[in-house]
Amino acid sequence: MNTMKMKNDYLLHKWLNNEATEEELEQLKADPEYASYAQIADASSDFEIPGMNAETNFEAISNKIKPVHQLQKPKIFSIVWKVAAVFALFLVGYYYTTTLDTTIITEIAQTETFSLPDASEVILNSGSKITYNKKNWNHDRELFLDGEAYFKVTKGNKFSVKTSEGIVTVLGTKFNVSARDGLFTVVCYEGLVSVAFNDTLLKLPAGEKVQIENGKSTINGAAENPQPVWLSKESNFDNVPFSLVLKEVERQYPIKISVKDVDTEKRFTGTFTHKNLDLALKSICEPLQLNYKINNNGVVTIETKHSK
Amino acid sequence: MKEPENICNEKTFNHLYESHGKPVWRFIYFKCGNEAQADDLVQEAFIKLWQNCAKVTKEKAKSFLYTVCNNAFLNEVAHRKVVLKHAKRQSEKANFQSPEFLMEEEQFREKLKNAIENLTEAQRTAFLLNRIEGKKYTEIAEMLNITVKAVEKRMSQALAALREEIGKV
Numbered sequence: 001m002n003t004m005k006m007k008n009d010y011l012l013h014k015w016l017n018n019e020a021t022e023e024e025l026e027q028l029k030a031d032p033e034y035a036s037y038a039q040i041a042d043a044s045s046d047f048e049i050p051g052m053n054a055e056t057n058f059e060a061i062s063n064k065i066k067p068v069h070q071l072q073k074p075k076i077f078s079i080v081w082k083v084a085a086v087f088a089l090f091l092v093g094y095y096y097t098t099t100l101d102t103t104i105i106t107e108i109a110q111t112e113t114f115s116l117p118d119a120s121e122v123i124l125n126s127g128s129k130i131t132y133n134k135k136n137w138n139h140d141r142e143l144f145l146d147g148e149a150y151f152k153v154t155k156g157n158k159f160s161v162k163t164s165e166g167i168v169t170v171l172g173t174k175f176n177v178s179a180r181d182g183l184f185t186v187v188c189y190e191g192l193v194s195v196a197f198n199d200t201l202l203k204l205p206a207g208e209k210v211q212i213e214n215g216k217s218t219i220n221g222a223a224e225n226p227q228p229v230w231l232s233k234e235s236n237f238d239n240v241p242f243s244l245v246l247k248e249v250e251r252q253y254p255i256k257i258s259v260k261d262v263d264t265e266k267r268f269t270g271t272f273t274h275k276n277l278d279l280a281l282k283s284i285c286e287p288l289q290l291n292y293k294i295n296n297n298g299v300v301t302i303e304t305k306h307s308k
Numbered sequence: 309m310k311e312p313e314n315i316c317n318e319k320t321f322n323h324l325y326e327s328h329g330k331p332v333w334r335f336i337y338f339k340c341g342n343e344a345q346a347d348d349l350v351q352e353a354f355i356k357l358w359q360n361c362a363k364v365t366k367e368k369a370k371s372f373l374y375t376v377c378n379n380a381f382l383n384e385v386a387h388r389k390v391v392l393k394h395a396k397r398q399s400e401k402a403n404f405q406s407p408e409f410l411m412e413e414e415q416f417r418e419k420l421k422n423a424i425e426n427l428t429e430a431q432r433t434a435f436l437l438n439r440i441e442g443k444k445y446t447e448i449a450e451m452l453n454i455t456v457k458a459v460e461k462r463m464s465q466a467l468a469a470l471r472e473e474i475g476k477v
Contacts, residue, residue: 012467013460017444037467040474043420044439050343052333057347058325061354 008034016041099135106147108251109274111230116141120159121152125178125230127251148178150228153191165212166197173206176228183244184212187223211238233274242266245284246302253277255294260303262290315369316361324369325354331441332373335451338436339381339429353377374451416474423473427466434459435466 011028014020015038020028029035104124106112112124117137124130128147133140141159153159155172165184168177173191178184186195186204193204198215211219219238229236235248243264246257252274270287272280281292281300289305315321332353336346353376357369364372424432433452437443443451445459452459 009464013445013463016438016463018442033471036471040420040467040470041439043417044424044435044470045442046417047421047424047436047440049334049337049436049440052330052337052346052350054325054329057329057333057350058322060347061325061351061358064351064355065358 004031012037099133101131101133103129103131105129108254116143118154118156120154123150123231125149125251145177145179147180148176148185148230150174150176150231165215166195169194169196174227175204181244181247182214183240186210186212187228189223189227209238211240213240229271230274234271235274236271237268239267239269242268242284242288245272248272249280249284249300253280255298255300257300257302260301262288262302262304315357315364315366320366321354321358321361324357324366328370328373329354332377334441335374335433335437336377336381338433338440339377341425349377349380352380371450375453378451378453419474420470423470426473427469431462431466431469434462438463 008028008031011020011024012034015025015028025038029038104112104114104122106124106126106128108127110126114122114124116122116132117134118141120141122130125148128145128149130143130145130149132143136142141153141157142162143160144162146164149161151159151161151170152174153170153172157171159170159172161168161177163177163179163184165179165182168175168186170191170193173193174189175191175193176185176187176189178186184197186193187209188204188206190206192206195202195204195210195212197212200217202210202217202220204210207223209219209221209223210217224236224238235245235252237245237248241264242262245268246259246264249255249272250257252272255277266288268284268288270283272283274280277294277300281294281302284290285292285302290302291305292300292302294300315324329350333346333350336349337343340346340349353373356376357364357372360372424435427435434448437448437451438445445456445463448459449456
């Protein structure tokens with residue numbers, strides 16, 4: 001009986017799977033239990049269920065997908081945007097760096113010779129800074145100087161050297177500008193230089209020198225040398241406060257100067273070399289009756305000779 | 309050489325909807341017995357398919373749809389009874405039956421309909437997929453993600469339950 005049931009079960013499922021033969025169906029229906037199963041199964045096949053409204057559902061799906069669709073587009077675009085942004089960044093960076101001001105700085109005991117875009121030559125003295133714009137140079141020959149520099153300017157447009165003490169304007173010449181600590185010195189070696197400071201405009205012909213201290217012209221006379229002495233490794237002073245001389249020594253030698261009982265407002269006229277510290281100190285201290293001592297730690301002490 | 313075909317283009321997607329939309333809908337309907345819910349689940353399934361279009365190949369799309377529906381359905385707590393309609397086409401044999409027999413037949417159908425509606429969801433889905441959709445056990449097993457043996461069991465249980473229910477009334 002059990003084996004019979006198992007066999008009928010097998011046949012039932014075979015029939016439900018649409019794989020049974022006519023004979024097998026007959027065999028199945030011989031058992032009243034399975035006959036009723038077959039009847040039930042057969043009748044069940046005739047039922048219908050509602051169908052889906054394909055169009056309205058598709059519309060609903062499309063509507064809900066659309067936002068996703070739109071979200072995906074920016075995704076693709078965002079890659080394009082990213083690439084574009086990187087390019088733009090490079091472009092801006094390139095533009096920025098090329099239009100950026102060029103700055104040349106010299107350290108202590110160092111001079112720098114360089115050419116400007118129009119082949120004008122600049123020699124920058126120690127501890128000085130020049131800023132100019134390469135891109136704009138052909139339009140506007142203008143640079144900012146903090147310190148001292150010697151210029152050999154190629155003939156052309158107006159060439160301006162702006163300093164905190166005043167503005168030197170030329171057309172094409174050789175000249176030296178020093179603007180430091182309230183002392184503004186311009187020496188013209190060739191051509192004609194125009195110097196503007198405060199509300200004064202001064203024309204400086206070749207071989208002339210002007211020294212302006214705190215906005216006032218103190219010297220206006222002949223230049224001593226055919227070119228700046230610092231180019232031959234010397235510093236030259238003409239009636240200048242001693243404090244400025246000491247600062248120049250500190251710029252030319254890697255030392256610090258400390259003074260004891262010395263009136264640094266005393267005037268100094270003279271020269272010192274950049275090649276030998278001992279000699280340089282001697283040449284500035286002797287005329288003012290001062291003693292100096294070079295210590296091992298790079299500090300030079302200067303004191304008045306008579307103080308005991 | 310050729311990239312594995314994904315379904316991220318509208319043409320393929322529309323084609324998938326045409327071929328699988330209705331069967332999936334009916335599959336869900338067998339489960340939940342609610343047209344609106346079936347609509348929702350079908351929409352949800354196809355939307356998920358689209359969102360995952362890059363990951364699902366054309367071959368995997370069908371089983372993806374059924375799996376999504378299955379899972380979504382299991383998440384829904386309230387199920388309703390399946391509402392069955394009588395087939396519009398009468399079986400040809402019936403035309404030659406006596407009116408009495410037709411009456412009996414009608415009563416029998418009515419009882420059967422109620423009995424089917426009272427089956428458990430698991431039995432009903434398997435039974436109707438086989439009876440109405442004409443699906444083979446292997447196909448049903450694949451759709452429901454169960455074994456063929458389990459389908460057999462559900463079918464047997466369904467038939468036994470129906471027979472008992474009809475005999476009782």
